[in-house]
Amino acid sequence: MDISFLQEAIRKRADQGLFRSFAGQGKGIDFCSNDYLGLSQLQPHTLTHFYGLGSGASRLISGNHVLAEETEAWVAEQFGAESALWYGSGYLANLGLFSCLAGRGDTYLYDEFIHASIREGLRLSHAHAYSFRHNDVEALRQKASVVRGRVFVVLESVYSMDGDTPPLEAIVHLCRELGWYLIVDEAHGLGVFGSRGCGHTFGQAWNDVLLARVLTFGKAAGFHGAMVLGPAVLKEYLTQFSRPLIYTTASGQSDFAMLRFKLEKLLMAEAERSSLLQNIEHFIRSSAQTPLALMPSVSPIQSVLCNGNEAAVKLAELLCAEGFEVRPVRSPTVPKGTERIRIILHSFNTKEQVGDLVSVLSRNEAFMKIS
Numbered sequence: 001m002d003i004s005f006l007q008e009a010i011r012k013r014a015d016q017g018l019f020r021s022f023a024g025q026g027k028g029i030d031f032c033s034n035d036y037l038g039l040s041q042l043q044p045h046t047l048t049h050f051y052g053l054g055s056g057a058s059r060l061i062s063g064n065h066v067l068a069e070e071t072e073a074w075v076a077e078q079f080g081a082e083s084a085l086w087y088g089s090g091y092l093a094n095l096g097l098f099s100c101l102a103g104r105g106d107t108y109l110y111d112e113f114i115h116a117s118i119r120e121g122l123r124l125s126h127a128h129a130y131s132f133r134h135n136d137v138e139a140l141r142q143k144a145s146v147v148r149g150r151v152f153v154v155l156e157s158v159y160s161m162d163g164d165t166p167p168l169e170a171i172v173h174l175c176r177e178l179g180w181y182l183i184v185d186e187a188h189g190l191g192v193f194g195s196r197g198c199g200h201t202f203g204q205a206w207n208d209v210l211l212a213r214v215l216t217f218g219k220a221a222g223f224h225g226a227m228v229l230g231p232a233v234l235k236e237y238l239t240q241f242s243r244p245l246i247y248t249t250a251s252g253q254s255d256f257a258m259l260r261f262k263l264e265k266l267l268m269a270e271a272e273r274s275s276l277l278q279n280i281e282h283f284i285r286s287s288a289q290t291p292l293a294l295m296p297s298v299s300p301i302q303s304v305l306c307n308g309n310e311a312a313v314k315l316a317e318l319l320c321a322e323g324f325e326v327r328p329v330r331s332p333t334v335p336k337g338t339e340r341i342r343i344i345l346h347s348f349n350t351k352e353q354v355g356d357l358v359s360v361l362s363r364n365e366a367f368m369k370i371s
């Protein structure tokens with residue numbers, strides 16, 4: 001069997017400086033995971049029940065369980081939605097939602113920096129899909145000249161690479177004016193923003209345009225999985241048409257028990273949220289006194305711009321050697337010219353660690369764009 005084509009593709013990728021490899025937690029201080037509140041290591045002291053681990057089938061055959069339904073109903077109630085529907089990951093939730101929501105002749109309008117999982121969902125759908133300039137309401141409005149059928153605007157409440165938030169209120173107004181539907185992925189808003197960490201979209205009077213919210217539980221909730229929140233009829237629709245839900249084995253009961261445990265902690269984690277916000281402020285304030293060029297963001301996701309892919313990789317290696325776990329983000333994952341070190345701040349980072357990180361960064365100006 002000739003499998004040299006595999007090696008050839010890998011070599012090409014490496015030659016482009018884009019080789020990828022798995023990475024564990026590392027020994028340094030965590031400035032790279034999405035475990036914003038430090039909940040990933042938290043587990044119940046005692047498990048009072050034995051929860052069967054396997055479900056045995058998809059939810060439509062025999063894999064459904066009362067615990068899945070109860071947990072979904074509880075999440076819907078906590079987040080002020082009519083219904084919630086579980087998927088095994090955020091990637092699957094986005095694939096499952098966007099591949100079937102808009103049909104042939106309809107249109108998706110998505111922010112140019114939207115997450116890959118949403119892009120994949122759009123590609124699988126039969127709808128038209130157009131991107132608009134990042135966070136630009138006027139650019140979105142101008143797309144009115146090309147849309148057909150029903151129109152679905154797709155945003156993230158906190159963008160995963162830049163850490164910034166779209167002008168949600170203005171986009172809601174635009175959707176209202178033009179009769180468009182809005183869908184917001186709250187992957188990086190959950191746990192951090194909004195009342196009890198319920199996200200930027202929580203508690204807003206936007207139900208006339210906000211068709212769905214996507215919550216992912218692998219980040220601030222410190223677990224895995226995701227839910228699509230929305231009207232009850234949306235859940236019913238997805239049950240009929242969403243292939244990543246229909247053609248996959250259901251999650252086991254222990255997942256739902258653990259999710260509830262983690263989300264209860266997340267909703268109550270006011271002390272963690274407050275120390276996270278203090279760390280964000282401290283990082284931004286300390287960086288402002290240095291030549292570091294940061295992307296504008298008030299979220300835990302902070303990007304330090306570098307002079308290209310190679311410089312970003314070198315700088316990340318150097319920081320790791322100094323005891324800081326950070327990761328480079330290269331183009332084409334981010335646009336050319338915005339290659340960066342992506343720093344993720346957490347509630348459990350100390351003020352001193354944040355200050356030390358900024359000092360080490362500013363000692364390595366040669367790799368970075370200077371503000």
Ligand SMILES: Cc1ncc(COP(=O)(O)O)c(C=O)c1O
Pocket residue numbers: 089090091092094115117156160185187188216217218224225226
């Ligand atoms: C905005 C956004 N949506 C969805 C996902 C996918 O979520 P998961 O990691 O649960 O598959 C991510 C993960 O990086 C993300 O950043």
